[in-house]
Amino acid sequence: MITKVNKKNGDELSILGFGCMRFPTKAGIIDEPRSITMIRDSIEKGINYFDTAYIYNAGKSETLLGKALLGGYRERVKIATKLPQYMVKNLESAKKMMVTHLSRLQTDYIDYYLLHMLTDKSKFDKLVSMGIMEWLEELKRIGTIKNIGFSFHGSKNDFELIIKAYPWDFCQIQYNYLDENNQATKTGLGLAYSLGIPVIIMEPLRGGKLVNNLPKEVIKTFQSYDPIRTPAEWALRWIWNHKEVNVVLSGMSSEEQVLENIKIASDARENSLTKEELEIFDQVKSIILKKTKVPCTACGYCMPCPYGVNIPGCFSSYNDKYLLNEKLYRWKYMQTLGALSAKPAYASQCRECGKCERYCPQHIEIRKQLKEVSKEMEGSLFKPFVNIGRKVLKIK
Numbered sequence: 294m295i296t297k298v299n300k301k302n303g304d305e306l307s308i309l310g311f312g313c314m315r316f317p318t319k320a321g322i323i324d325e326p327r328s329i330t331m332i333r334d335s336i337e338k339g340i341n342y343f344d345t346a347y348i349y350n351a352g353k354s355e356t357l358l359g360k361a362l363l364g365g366y367r368e369r370v371k372i373a374t375k376l377p378q379y380m381v382k383n384l385e386s387a388k389k390m391m392v393t394h395l396s397r398l399q400t401d402y403i404d405y406y407l408l409h410m411l412t413d414k415s416k417f418d419k420l421v422s423m424g425i426m427e428w429l430e431e432l433k434r435i436g437t438i439k440n441i442g443f444s445f446h447g448s449k450n451d452f453e454l455i456i457k458a459y460p461w462d463f464c465q466i467q468y469n470y471l472d473e474n475n476q477a478t479k480t481g482l483g484l485a486y487s488l489g490i491p492v493i494i495m496e497p498l499r500g501g502k503l504v505n506n507l508p509k510e511v512i513k514t515f516q517s518y519d520p521i522r523t524p525a526e527w528a529l530r531w532i533w534n535h536k537e538v539n540v541v542l543s544g545m546s547s548e549e550q551v552l553e554n555i556k557i558a559s560d561a562r563e564n565s566l567t568k569e570e571l572e573i574f575d576q577v578k579s580i581i582l583k584k585t586k587v588p589c590t591a592c593g594y595c596m597p598c599p600y601g602v603n604i605p606g607c608f609s610s611y612n613d614k615y616l617l618n619e620k621l622y623r624w625k626y627m628q629t630l631g632a633l634s635a636k637p638a639y640a641s642q643c644r645e646c647g648k649c650e651r652y653c654p655q656h657i658e659i660r661k662q663l664k665e666v667s668k669e670m671e672g673s674l675f676k677p678f679v680n681i682g683r684k685v686l687k688i689k
């Protein structure tokens with residue numbers, strides 16, 4: 294296993310991290326003995342970074358990880374877990390969650406602690422106003438947590454605002470060869486690196502979509518260069534080619550996946566892809582682009598929209614529905630466009646002012662396309678559902 298030093302604190306981290314949200318299941322519940330064996334075997338083979346969260350598997354992910362790390366494994370690894378900031382009502386509720394984390398994980402310290410799923414700066418500001426950051430700093434001072442970070446699913450602009458708003462120890466972003474221009478983007482990755490903030494990557498395979506749902510032409514293109522290399526290896530090696538990346542998380546749910554990923558990680562170094570291999574990615578991306586409904590490159594020139602629409606985010610969710618055969622597209626759309634956040638950014642908020650279209654280098658008829666997005670991705674029940682959700686969650 295190749296390791297990489299976290300330049301902020303000297304931790305030597307395996308470049309492959311274990312994402313603990315997709316453990317194998319049996320009759321719908323986590324297969325505990327099998328998952329524990331998988332975790333321990335992966336530690337023996339060199340993985341030393343385990344990423345879970347308060348909400349994964351309704352808390353059972355943390356509990357299982359805690360059990361798996363008994364018997365001397367805890368000291369050999371770093372645990373990352375996440376405060377569900379969207380459930381935090383006040384400082385007291387966050388403190389209770391910390392007690393739960395430690396009890397489930399059967400440990401008295403957390404190595405990497407993240408504010409889970411920040412999507413816009415207002416969410417971070419709200420946590421600051423509750424005194425959450427001061428409390429985390431106190432926990433860090435007494436050793437209960439070692440590093441303070443955040444995981445991010447929002448726009449490039451919000452990523453920049455958040456990362457510059459606090460002296461973070463690390464951050465976690467979604468990144469893969471399809472998301473180079475989506476969410477934090479390559480620019481955000483570079484910004485984190487330039488600020489000396491280690492980056493953990495999530496969704497390297499887009500939840501398996503870059504392995505299981507690829508168009509046939511893409512598979513053929515990959516195989517034309519190397520008939521043996523799998524789509525997973527292509528996708529993972531693309532990420533590890535980036536010098537800015539510290540750890541790539543993979544949510545592994547079988548022994549085969551663990552072995553395959555460890556094998557790939559044993560030979561994946563930064564700047565190791567050849568010119569020809571990078572050209573294969575260009576071809577693959579061009580095939581994917583041809584299959585996309587809206588040729589948005591997520592350049593962001595059309596932003597900001599005066600009515601808050603995340604234009605590239607809307608088009609990205611819409612495209613994924615077709616390209617990746619995304620089954621949970623409505624849920625993903627709601628999440629990506631912050632339908633239940635302080636700054637919702639979904640397509641039907643468009644007031645057709647036309648300002649954005651003047652700046653689009655792809656000459657996309659943004660207003661027309663947003664209507665399509667709204668029709669297909671929202672449907673008739675979206676607004677009533679969002680309104681009820683916002684009332685229940687007391688979101689203004």
Ligand code: SF4
Pocket residue numbers: 597598599600601602604642643644645646647648649650659660663
């Ligand atoms: S046309 Fe719609 S999406 Fe474009 S700037 Fe105006 S309101 Fe925003």
Ligand code: SF4
Pocket residue numbers: 588589590591592593594595596604605652653654655656657659
């Ligand atoms: S300017 Fe055009 S291509 Fe760029 S993000 Fe906006 S819609 Fe997409």
